[in-house]
Amino acid sequence: MMSERFAELSPSEFFYRNKELAGYTNPSRSLYSSFRELLENSLDACELHRITPDIYVRLSLEEKKSDTTGIYRLRVQDNGSGVPGKEVLKAFGRVFYSSKYVFRQSRGTFGLGGTMALLYGQITTNIPIRVVTSIGKERIFSYRFLIDIEKNLPNVVERHSHPNKNRWRGTIVEVALLGNYPRISHMMIAYLKQTAAVAPYAEFKFADPSGRLFFFRRTTREVPKPPRVAKPHPHGVDVEALKKLIRDADPGMTMLQFLCDRFHRVGVRTARKFLRFANVEFDTPVGELEMKQIMQLSERMQNFSSFLPPNPDILSPIGRKIFEEGIIKEYEPDFLRVVIRPSSSYLGHSFVIESALGYGGKIPGDAGDIRLYRYANKIPLLFDEGSDVSLKIVNGINWGYYKRPMDGPVAFFVHLCSTRIPFRSLGKEFIADVPEVEREIKASVRELLRSLSTFTRRIEKRKGLTRRLELYRRYLPKIAEFSTKLAGREEEPDIGPLLRKVKKRHAK
Ligand SMILES: Nc1ncnc2c1ncn2[C@@H]1O[C@H](COP(=O)(O)OP(=O)(O)OP(=O)(O)O)[C@@H](O)[C@H]1O
Numbered sequence: 001m002m003s004e005r006f007a008e009l010s011p012s013e014f015f016y017r018n019k020e021l022a023g024y025t026n027p028s029r030s031l032y033s034s035f036r037e038l039l040e041n042s043l044d045a046c047e048l049h050r051i052t053p054d055i056y057v058r059l060s061l062e063e064k065k066s067d068t069t070g071i072y073r074l075r076v077q078d079n080g081s082g083v084p085g086k087e088v089l090k091a092f093g094r095v096f097y098s099s100k101y102v103f104r105q106s107r108g109t110f111g112l113g114g115t116m117a118l119l120y121g122q123i124t125t126n127i128p129i130r131v132v133t134s135i136g137k138e139r140i141f142s143y144r145f146l147i148d149i150e151k152n153l154p155n156v157v158e159r160h161s162h163p164n165k166n167r168w169r170g171t172i173v174e175v176a177l178l179g180n181y182p183r184i185s186h187m188m189i190a191y192l193k194q195t196a197a198v199a200p201y202a203e204f205k206f207a208d209p210s211g212r213l214f215f216f217r218r219t220t221r222e223v224p225k226p227p228r229v230a231k232p233h234p235h236g237v238d239v240e241a242l243k244k245l246i247r248d249a250d251p252g253m254t255m256l257q258f259l260c261d262r263f264h265r266v267g268v269r270t271a272r273k274f275l276r277f278a279n280v281e282f283d284t285p286v287g288e289l290e291m292k293q294i295m296q297l298s299e300r301m302q303n304f305s306s307f308l309p310p311n312p313d314i315l316s317p318i319g320r321k322i323f324e325e326g327i328i329k330e331y332e333p334d335f336l337r338v339v340i341r342p343s344s345s346y347l348g349h350s351f352v353i354e355s356a357l358g359y360g361g362k363i364p365g366d367a368g369d370i371r372l373y374r375y376a377n378k379i380p381l382l383f384d385e386g387s388d389v390s391l392k393i394v395n396g397i398n399w400g401y402y403k404r405p406m407d408g409p410v411a412f413f414v415h416l417c418s419t420r421i422p423f424r425s426l427g428k429e430f431i432a433d434v435p436e437v438e439r440e441i442k443a444s445v446r447e448l449l450r451s452l453s454t455f456t457r458r459i460e461k462r463k464g465l466t467r468r469l470e471l472y473r474r475y476l477p478k479i480a481e482f483s484t485k486l487a488g489r490e491e492e493p494d495i496g497p498l499l500r501k502v503k504k505r506h507a508k
């Protein structure tokens with residue numbers, strides 16, 4: 001029997017071999033994924049620092065490969081935080097290097113997206129990636145590099161740094177990649193439109209390969225308060241995470257101090273109560289805990305019901321005003337209602353569901369259509385709708401209970417914002433049906449439907465009155481004429497007051 005050869009894979013090589021996992025399946029979908037990953041990085045770089053985003057995306061065709069595919073140059077420029085000089089190569093040239101591995105709400109989570117876009121570009125064109133960035137201080141850094149896939153390290157082709165006289169701050173990322181724009185353009189534009197609907201404070205310009213410029217103007221300068229980094233909540237900590245927290249702590253720290261200092265929402269009273277529940281002395285030094293005790297502690301943490309829920313203040317929801325503003329800006333609906341649910345939590349992560357329902361106006365679709373726009377931490381999710389928890393809820397609506405106007409399409413907007421989105425794939429396209437999340441979405445959808453029913457009743461009533469008014473207008477003069485003749489009178493009665501009375505009711 002032949003002996004097996006064993007080898008190790010670097011993270012870059014793993015994703016190089018399994019690009020599909022991160023949403024890089026074919027030239028059109030890969031172009032879309034690259035575009036959105038770079039854009040999301042830009043938005044994070046602005047919003048996490050409360051900067052009003054100005055984002056400019058340019059896509060140009062460099063070389064035609066077939067009727068629809070070609071080598072494209074994708075360039076994304078932002079006015080975000082910029083990347084410190086010493087971090088640039090690691091942030092962009094390594095898979096699993098991120099500033100977002102903390103308990104904080106952000107679009108990025110994996111430390112993979114942007115780098116994968118660059119990696120995909122490299123493997124389809126072998127053209128070095130270009131990054132220009134500055135944090136607004138003395139120097140601007142500019143790099144051209146390839147990624148050494150085997151070593152998961154950048155291979156620098158060119159590097160410069162020059163004085164930053166105007167104190168420019170931001171990042172430009174440029175990548176050449178194999179793509180199919182004609183096939184995916186509608187999705188890229190939909191992505192921008194749906195992003196603009198939840199970020200009316202951002203300005204997007206997109207110059208496409210055919211010379212069209214898509215411009216999404218901002219209508220407000222109000223950027224939501226940025227999310228805050230939180231400590232881990234005890235309900236979200238498993239044995240491994242607990243071991244790491246213990247390793248990072250001073251071994252002489254007492255268990256009481258450790259719990260109060262290293263966990264989210266654990267004060268002295270809760271910590272004491274928990275330690276009694278877990279049968280651990282308050283002053284046990286963390287360094288003296290044995291493996292068996294750590295395992296027991298972790299299990300007890302999950303079962304202790306008196307921890308306070310995570311604080312929703314650390315989140316950065318869209319907020320009613322901005323949400324309404326964005327939807328009105330992009331879709332001008334005839335009816336709009338936004339519902340913000342109270343915050344809730346799952347596995348130690350707080351989350352908030354913000355939902356909206358729009359009807360008519362410029363919502364795309366035919367009369368009677370029902371659309372669903374899904375968002376996770378302000379990212380529009382355009383693919384794999386069929387597997388998403390929100391679709392399950394919207395499809396499950398019993399329209400027998402609710403009324404809806406049938407003259408235009410109805411759109412649901414469901415936004416989940418959380419320190420951790422339960423994505424079911426690295427491509428970040430759909431949300432798993434976590435029971436707590438499902439319950440909140442359901443509750444918000446019900447509330448929206450109740451408002452829609454009230455609105456529908458109101459317009460039906462109005463329609464009925466309009467019809468009646470029309471009838472009166474048409475027949476009352478005739479009735480007045482005949483009855484005058486019948487009564488043998490000369491003068492017809494004045495029907496004006498009667499019509500005015502009906503009209504007044506109609507206006508209510
Ligand atoms: N435009 C940008 N401005 C500032 N920093 C950026 C920008 N793009 C990337 N970065 C930095 O590079 C890091 C890596 O980006 P990458 O997209 O690979 O991962 P991520 O955004 O952390 O997670 P995800 O895989 O979910 O996108 C980011 O965490 C961020 O610190």
Ligand SMILES: [Mg+2]
Nearest residue numbers: 041108113114
């Ligand atoms: Mg990212």
